[in-house]
Amino acid sequence: MSVSKVGPYLHEIRLDLEGPRFTSFLSSWVYYDDNICFVVDPGPTSVIDSLKRTLDSLHINKNDLDYVLLSHIHMDHAGGVGKLIKSFPHAKVICHPRGVKHLINPEQLWKGSIKVLGDVAKSYGKIVPVPQDRFIDNEKFKDIPIKVIDTQGHAPHHQSYLFNQYLFVGEATGVTVPIPNNIYTRPATPPIFNYEISIASIQKLLKEDLVERLMCYAHFGLRENAEFLLNLAQDQINLWVQVVNDLLEMKDQPTFFDQVVSKLKSEDKHFATIDLLDDNMREKELYFVGNSIKGIIGYLQNKKEGN
Numbered sequence: 512m513s514v515s516k517v518g519p520y521l522h523e524i525r526l527d528l529e530g531p532r533f534t535s536f537l538s539s540w541v542y543y544d545d546n547i548c549f550v551v552d553p554g555p556t557s558v559i560d561s562l563k564r565t566l567d568s569l570h571i572n573k574n575d576l577d578y579v580l581l582s583h584i585h586m587d588h589a590g591g592v593g594k595l596i597k598s599f600p601h602a603k604v605i606c607h608p609r610g611v612k613h614l615i616n617p618e619q620l621w622k623g624s625i626k627v628l629g630d631v632a633k634s635y636g637k638i639v640p641v642p643q644d645r646f647i648d649n650e651k652f653k654d655i656p657i658k659v660i661d662t663q664g665h666a667p668h669h670q671s672y673l674f675n676q677y678l679f680v681g682e683a684t685g686v687t688v689p690i691p692n693n694i695y696t697r698p699a700t701p702p703i704f705n706y707e708i709s710i711a712s713i714q715k716l717l718k719e720d721l722v723e724r725l726m727c728y729a730h731f732g733l734r735e736n737a738e739f740l741l742n743l744a745q746d747q748i749n750l751w752v753q754v755v756n757d758l759l760e761m762k763d764q765p766t767f768f769d770q771v772v773s774k775l776k777s778e779d780k781h782f783a784t785i786d787l788l789d790d791n792m793r794e795k796e797l798y799f800v801g802n803s804i805k806g807i808i809g810y811l812q813n814k815k816e817g818n
Contacts, residue, residue: 512561514568517733518725520544521677524565525731526554528634536795537587538731540679543571547656549578551672551679552729555590556636562591563598573599578647580657581606582681582729583669584613586624586635593617593639603647605659610668614641627702660716664709665699673719678737679727683712684744686730688788688796695784696740697800698748699730704806706752713745743781750779755807762808771804772797 513525526537539562540551548571553562566576576599581589584606592614596602606614613620617638624632652659658673662683672679682699700709717738724737734740754774761767776783785796 512558512565514565518677521727521733522569523727523733524562526558526562528555528557536730538727538729540677540727541566541569541571542674542677543569543575547577548575549580549657550576550595551580551727552582552588552681553579553591553595554588555586556594556639557591557634559591559594562595574601575599576602578602578655578657579604580672580679581610582671582679582683583607583666584610584620585666586620586628586632586638588681588729589614590624590635590638593641596641596645597639602645604641604645605647605655605657607661607663607668607670611643611646613668614638614646615643616640660719662712662716664705664712665701667703667705669712671716673724676723676725677727678716678719678721678724680716681729683709683716684726684728684741685747686796686799687728687732687734687740688730688792689732689734690784690787693784693787694743694781695788696743696747696781697785697796698744698751698803699799700748700751700806700810701799701802702806702809704803704810706748706807706810709748710745713741713748717741717745747779747781751775751803752807752811754778755804756811759808759811768801768804772800 512527515523517523520542522541524539526539528536537554539554542549579592579602617640621638660671662671663669665682671683685696685698687696721737726734726737726740758771785793
């Protein structure tokens with residue numbers, strides 16, 4: 512785990528898990544000034560003790576944390592929120608209304624995560640329930656200086672947050688990994704993926720005042736030029752859907768995944784830079800690229816079946 516000050520009052524905490532696929536797996540964001548203190552995406556249960564130690568090193572005491580903002584309730588982003596707020600008695604949780612019931616009673620979320628992720632979910636740790644009274648009432652949103660933007664697509668319970676110059680996008684615009692003098696980025700389209708909703712969410716973000724906005728990604732880091740990055744994310748989803756569709760008849764062949772990746776590398780220069788990542792990050796990325804391809808396959812099949 513590492514922590515970096517990336518802007519006035521804003522820190523990026525790079526969360527780590529043991530195992531070759533999970534070193535440096537999430538950027539958790541912490542903002543703390545004289546008026547407000549919040550964490551965006553605290554990560555899974557297994558990293559909360561380390562996160563709390565980092566918050567302590569930033570002199571954030573138990574009564575300082577005002578809000579925990581969740582981009583969505585997938586375990587790697589939100590699984591540990593129930594454990595975290597036990598140490599911060601005044602902190603309120605903000606998440607998409609569709610996610611609230613699953614965090615109050617996370618049993619189905621846990622079972623679904625085990626089914627989809629297997630041992631990966633187990634490495635995240637069991638989800639701790641969040642008491643209902645710890646969620647902020649939607650009627651009180653107007654009293655909070657944080658704009659909530661509904662950005663479903665990656666998940667039906669995904670939302671982004673705009674605060675000052677910072678746009679916290681979760682996975683609405685995909686995944687990016689900082690590399691020197693270049694960009695590596697890809698869509699985050701796991702099952703169940705909805706193309707139309709994903710594009711509409713990006714277009715919704717494009718309608719915001721993006722002048723001097725900084726994009727804060729859950730995976731990973733902070734980048735300038737929000738408008739360019741949002742348009743890139745939109746173009747990239749369109750390209751990936753087209754590439755997978757072109758090869759869809761081959762989906763049952765053992766070489767299908769490799770063929771899709773090869774074609775994506777040849778047609779998407781911002782994904783081709785995956786070969787510039789270190790071995791650890793490249794292995795992790797290829798694992799989740801597989802999930803993104805599966806999500807697109809599911810979308811295309813549903814569309815052909817008229818669903």
